[in-house]
Amino acid sequence: MKLVAGLGNPGAKYEKTRHNAGFWWLDLLASRERAIYKRESRFQGAYAKIAAGSDDVWLLKPETFMNLSGQAVAALASYYKIAPKEILVAHDELDLPAGGVKLKFGGGLGGHNGLKSIAQCLGTQDFWRLRIGIGHPRDTSEAGREVVDYVLHAPRMEEQRAIDEAMVRALDVWPQIVTGKMEEAMLKLHTKA
Numbered sequence: 001m002k003l004v005a006g007l008g009n010p011g012a013k014y015e016k017t018r019h020n021a022g023f024w025w026l027d028l029l030a031s032r033e034r035a036i037y038k039r040e041s042r043f044q045g046a047y048a049k050i051a052a053g054s055d056d057v058w059l060l061k062p063e064t065f066m067n068l069s070g071q072a073v074a075a076l077a078s079y080y081k082i083a084p085k086e087i088l089v090a091h092d093e094l095d096l097p098a099g100g101v102k103l104k105f106g107g108g109l110g111g112h113n114g115l116k117s118i119a120q121c122l123g124t125q126d127f128w129r130l131r132i133g134i135g136h137p138r139d140t141s142e143a144g145r146e147v148v149d150y151v152l153h154a155p156r157m158e159e160q161r162a163i164d165e166a167m168v169r170a171l172d173v174w175p176q177i178v179t180g181k182m183e184e185a186m187l188k189l190h191t192k193a
Helices: 018-032 066-079 113-122 147-151 157-172 174-178 182-190
Strands: 003-006 038-040 045-052 055-062 087-093 101-105 128-133
Touching: 003 018, 003 066, 018 055, 018 087, 018 128, 018 147, 018 157, 045 066, 055 066, 066 087, 066 113, 087 113, 101 157, 101 182, 128 157, 157 174, 157 182, 174 182
Parallel strands: 003 055, 003 087, 087 128
Antiparallel strands: 038 045, 045 055, 101 128
């Protein structure tokens, strides 16, 4: 893995919203690796570099809004000549319950505007995703709430706890992810203890 992008919307207004789960996980990883973000206009976001053995891994938080995330991801990937299969995108996932977390390569975009933008800008859907479950309003006490409204609000306290625990489990498989042992990472992450 050479680029890890966390998806979210910039600004304090969106900081605690479900749609920013990708930012939350990337911030955990950056903190663990003691990485410091810098802003770079050509990458349209905040980025940091961490060492992984003899290689560098770039962390990126696009500062575009969610539906333009692909511009930032493609800009950094192009500049550093990173192939789509070397990219991991951490994002909120409506189709997993709060506390669910899965690794996936390629496949559908599930209506996620950030993923759609990335696929469009990279010209492929063949990149890795870290899907951080936030639940769906139809499956919660918030049934009837529109999806857009749901993702742009903060999770309830018990949901936040479950999401935080899932993000820690995902952080635990980072050593496998960064070394390309994706099958091992998936097995560990997807197996309930």
